[in-house]
Amino acid sequence: MCTFLAKRNSTYYFRRVVPAELRPFFGGRREWMVSLGTKDRDTAKRLIPDKTKETDRLLDEALASLGRVVPSNPSSASQPMNGLDPFAGMSQEAIERQLEHEAAEGRLAIAQDDAWEEAVEWEAALPPDHPAARLLRDAREERDRYRGRYRRRKQRDRHDETPPKSPGEAPQGASAKQVEEIPGVMLDPTIVDLWAAERKVVQKGIDTHRGVVRWFYERVGKKPVDQITRKDVLSFKDSLIADNTAANTNMKLSRLQTLLQWAEDNDYREGNPAKGVRVLNTDAAKNKRKPFDIGSLNAIFSSPVYSEEARPTQGRGEAAYWLPLLALFTGARLEELGQLRPVDVQLERYPDDTGEERSAWFIHIREDDEDNLKLKNAASERVVPVHPELQRLGFVAFVEAAKKVKQARLFPLLKPNIYGRLTAKWGEWFGPYLRKTVGITDKRLVFHSFRHTFKDYARHAGIVEGVQRQIMGHSPGDVADEYGSGYSLHQLVEGMKLYKVPGLKVLR
Numbered sequence: 001m002c003t004f005l006a007k008r009n010s011t012y013y014f015r016r017v018v019p020a021e022l023r024p025f026f027g028g029r030r031e032w033m034v035s036l037g038t039k040d041r042d043t044a045k046r047l048i049p050d051k052t053k054e055t056d057r058l059l060d061e062a063l064a065s066l067g068r069v070v071p072s073n074p075s076s077a078s079q080p081m082n083g084l085d086p087f088a089g090m091s092q093e094a095i096e097r098q099l100e101h102e103a104a105e106g107r108l109a110i111a112q113d114d115a116w117e118e119a120v121e122w123e124a125a126l127p128p129d130h131p132a133a134r135l136l137r138d139a140r141e142e143r144d145r146y147r148g149r150y151r152r153r154k155q156r157d158r159h160d161e162t163p164p165k166s167p168g169e170a171p172q173g174a175s176a177k178q179v180e181e182i183p184g185v186m187l188d189p190t191i192v193d194l195w196a197a198e199r200k201v202v203q204k205g206i207d208t209h210r211g212v213v214r215w216f217y218e219r220v221g222k223k224p225v226d227q228i229t230r231k232d233v234l235s236f237k238d239s240l241i242a243d244n245t246a247a248n249t250n251m252k253l254s255r256l257q258t259l260l261q262w263a264e265d266n267d268y269r270e271g272n273p274a275k276g277v278r279v280l281n282t283d284a285a286k287n288k289r290k291p292f293d294i295g296s297l298n299a300i301f302s303s304p305v306y307s308e309e310a311r312p313t314q315g316r317g318e319a320a321y322w323l324p325l326l327a328l329f330t331g332a333r334l335e336e337l338g339q340l341r342p343v344d345v346q347l348e349r350y351p352d353d354t355g356e357e358r359s360a361w362f363i364h365i366r367e368d369d370e371d372n373l374k375l376k377n378a379a380s381e382r383v384v385p386v387h388p389e390l391q392r393l394g395f396v397a398f399v400e401a402a403k404k405v406k407q408a409r410l411f412p413l414l415k416p417n418i419y420g421r422l423t424a425k426w427g428e429w430f431g432p433y434l435r436k437t438v439g440i441t442d443k444r445l446v447f448h449s450f451r452h453t454f455k456d457y458a459r460h461a462g463i464v465e466g467v468q469r470q471i472m473g474h475s476p477g478d479v480a481d482e483y484g485s486g487y488s489l490h491q492l493v494e495g496m497k498l499y500k501v502p503g504l505k506v507l508r
Contacts, residue, residue, distance in 0.1 A: 004016045004048055004051065004052060005041075005044060005045060005048055006033070008200060008367070010039045011035055011036070011037070011038070011039055012035075012036045012038055012039065012040075012041065012043075012044035013033055013034060013035050013036060014032065014033075014034045014036055014047070014048060014051040014052075015031060015032065015033050015034075016031060016032045016051075016052075016055050017030065017031045018030055018031055018032070018059075019059070022059060022062040022063070025062040025065065026058075026062070032051075032055055034051065036048075036051075184223070184224030184225075184226075184227075185224055185225050185226065185263075185268050186222070186224060186225060187213045187216070187217075187225050187228075187259055187260075187263075188210055188213040188214070188217075190225075191225055191259050191262065191263050191268065192206065192209055192210055192213060192259065194262070194266070195209075195258075195259060195262040196209075198262075202419065202420070203419050203420070204419035204421070207419075208255065209255050209258070209259060212252050212255040212256050212259075213256070213259070215236075215240075215252065216232075216236050216256060219235065219236050219239040220232045220235055220236055225260070225263045225268050225269050226263075226268060226269035226270070228260065228269070228273055229273055230273040230274075230277075232273065233253075233256065233273045233274045233277050234277060236253075236256070237249065237253060237277055237278075237279065240252055240253070241279060246279050246280065249278075249279050250278045250279060253274060253277055253278055253279075254278075256274050257272060257274035257275060257277070260272045260273060260274050260275075261274075261275070288444060289444050289445075289446060289448055289449055289452060290442070290444040290445055290449060290452065291449055291452035291453040291455070291456045292445060292449050292450065292452075292453045294501070294502070294503045294504065296440050296445060297328070297453070297501065297504055298503070298504065298505055299438050299439060299440060300324060300434070300438050300440070301324075301325075301504070301505065301506045302505070303433075303437055303438045304437065305320045305321055306321065306506065312429065312433070314425070314426070314428075314429035315426070315429055315430075315433070316411060316413035316414050316425075316426055316429075317411070317412075317413045318398065318411060319338065319411040319413060319414055319426055320429075322395065322398065322410075322411070323337055323338065323411070323423075323426070323430075323447075324430075324447070324450065325390065325393065325395075325506070326390070326395075327447065327450035327451065327454070328450050328453060328454065328501070329387040329389055329390050329454075329499070330363065330384045330387070330454070330471070331384075331450075331451050331454030331455060331458070331468075331471060331472040332363075332365060332384065332451070332472070332473070333380075333448075333451065333473075334423045334426075334427060334447050334448070335421055335422065335423050336365050336380065336473075337423075338411060338414050338422045338423035338426065339409070339422050339423075340363065340365075340409065340410045340411070341407075341408060341409055341410065342399055342402040342403040342407055342409075342410055343403070344363060344364045344365070344366070344410075345361065345362070345363050345364070345386070345395075345396070345399040345410075346361070346362055346364065347359055347360070347361050347362075348360060348361075348362050348383075348489060350488070350489035350490055350493075351488075351490065352490045353490060358490065358493075360385055360386070360489070360493045361385070361386035361391065361396055362383045362384065362385055362386065362489070363383065363384045363385075363386060364383050365380065365381065365382050365383070365384060365473065366381045367381060380473040381473075382470060382471070382473050383489070383492070384471055384492075384496075385471075385489075385492050385493045385495075385496040387496055387499060388497065389506070393506060398410075409422075414426055427447060430447055431446065431447075434446075434447075451472070453501075454472065454499075455468065455472065457499060457500065457501055458471075458499055461498040461499050461500055462498060463495045463496075463498050463499065464487075464491075464495060466486075466487060467487050467491060467492060467495035468495070470486050470487050470492065471492060471495065471496065
């Protein structure tokens with residue numbers, strides 16, 4: 001098993017947990033998550049040992065500062081497969097720390113067969129007395145016991161027409177000892193934790209799904225995930241209707257459905273009892289977000305931020321000026337723009353359709369765990385040509401000035417909220433600014449309306465649908481879109497040149 005190797009989307013990362021007692025030495029950091037800059041597994045595996053040694057040194061220094069003895073390196077007598085020992089250069093204590101953490105996670109990782117196949121291979125390749133071998137063996141045996149109990153439960157339930165009514169109630173023909181041996185897998189914490197770990201869900205998403213499970217338990221009662229019935233879900237829906245709008249009810253039902261679907265997909269239960277359960281939202285069309293019309297756009301871009309160079313405190317300096325413009329001319333999401341760094345805007349060279357070399361400015365929208373850059377999904381990572389109008393208004397000069405003074409972010413006055421979202425507070429300012437200062441009172445017009453507006457004008461300009469999707473970071477339209485590497489930089493630049501907002505006047 002190649003320890004510390006992780007994969008996000010299609011890129012490999014070095015991922016290593018920082019022990020809890022040492023986190024104060026690293027500013028509270030819980031783990032190292034560093035891109036290895038490759039999509040090839042073998043290349044990534046060759047890069048892991050250097051990262052391992054580097055973090056070993058940091059951990060050993062932190063241990064030494066605690067006054068603890070750093071053990072000597074383990075024996076190098078092992079002959080791991082392919083001649084690459086992922087534990088080479090690590091102290092025995094470092095190996096045990098890491099694998100104890102992995103073993104604890106592994107007891108829950110029922111569905112991660114590919115990772116466990118590697119674990120079994122490494123266990124066979126390592127000498128029995130290797131510090132890693134014992135921990136790998138313990139984790140595997142614990143997992144096998146858990147899966148065996150789960151399989152027995154499934155077999156028993158298939159032959160039992162009367163399922164248990166509660167976690168502590170034995171089914172017909174089951175002894176008290178059998179019930180004790182078969183643990184009930186709960187939505188929270190087990191399913192939520194596994195789902196979040198697999199999908200790399202941010203903390204806000206974890207909290208909102210935990211909240212739905214809590215409400216579900218309060219209204220229906222706690223029960224293992226494989227005992228939740230459609231009647232339970234319908235009862236939950238009925239209880240929500242009394243205190244929630246149709247939109248909020250459907251949102252909660254959707255989150256419950258997501259967790260139950262993950263449980264079904266990973267053999268924790270059969271079927272998804274929440275599938276298709278929702279309420280009719282008669283206000284959905286009425287409350288749907290709208291694109292800005294040209295009158296609203298001109299009202300925004302002639303407001304005090306643009307006509308008087310006003311910079312309200314809550315508008316966070318130049319963010320008040322540039323974020324709406326960037327949204328209108330890129331179609332990007334608010335957080336994608338707010339977290340941009342100066343280095344994410346670059347002059348790139350590329351061949352045109354005749355092979356002649358050209359150059360253009362591009363905005364790189366990407367994930368970076370070290371810098372806490374987060375994206376909605378895999379399709380969100382992309383490059384977006386800088387529109388000529390943004391260049392005319394001075395965006396490139398603004399970026400170059402930020403690079404010159406070595407700013408970490410383009411908009412350094414944006415500060416993260418408790419979930420790490422840089423634009424959350426800015427968004428709270430922009431809504432009232434839109435209503436009270438600009439005079440746009442239609443609640444269907446919000447910052448996200450810029451994204452709808454970009455889509456509309458892109459359509460009207462005749463930009464190829466696939467180019468639109470790639471610029472906006474939308475998922476592929478069909479299976480065929482997933483073939484190849486997407487549209488070229490030249491095609492993106494030419495598509496962006498077509499984008500126009502007729503009648504728009506932006507003051508500078």
